Amino acid sequence: MEIGFATKAIIFKEEKVLLITKSDKEDINPNTVDIPGGRLEFGETPEDALRREVKEETGIEIEIIKPSHCWTLIKKEKEFQLVGVTFYCKFLSGIETLSEEHTEFKWIDPEQILKEDFPEWLKKEITAALDIKKSLC
Secondary structure (H helix, E strand, O other), rough: OEEEEEEEEEEEEEOOOEEEEOOOOOOOOOEEEOEEEEOOOOOHHHHHHHHHHHHHOOEEEEEEEEEEEEEEEEEHHEEEEEEEEEEEEEEEEOOOOOOOEEEEEEOOHHHHHHOOOHHHHHHHHHHHHHHHHHHHH
16 A cells, blocks of 8 residues: 655646646556646655656746645555645746656646536636635735
């Protein structure tokens, strides 16, 4: 049995959010839409891990504003559980560059995600981030 901790980012650049597509080589949910993030390494804070993962996966720098959602992923067949926190973030700088873990990235209007055929978990993440965004205005 394995239990891990991960962080994810809903990154806003102007009025759009960043989505990435996992490659077919990924262990968990290959070939699916995702948001940047990953597991903590020993000694890292969640924020440090998120900055590192976002930079590794996308080539960009972010400003972490605040946590937006806590979640759990359980894969019973693999005896695996991942507990995580998603953060509402803002794009700071950098040129988008994909890692070998991903095949595509795109900036998309969050309202489009809520209206179209995207996974429910992603719609929950977007809704939580939009709530924070509205509260900060």
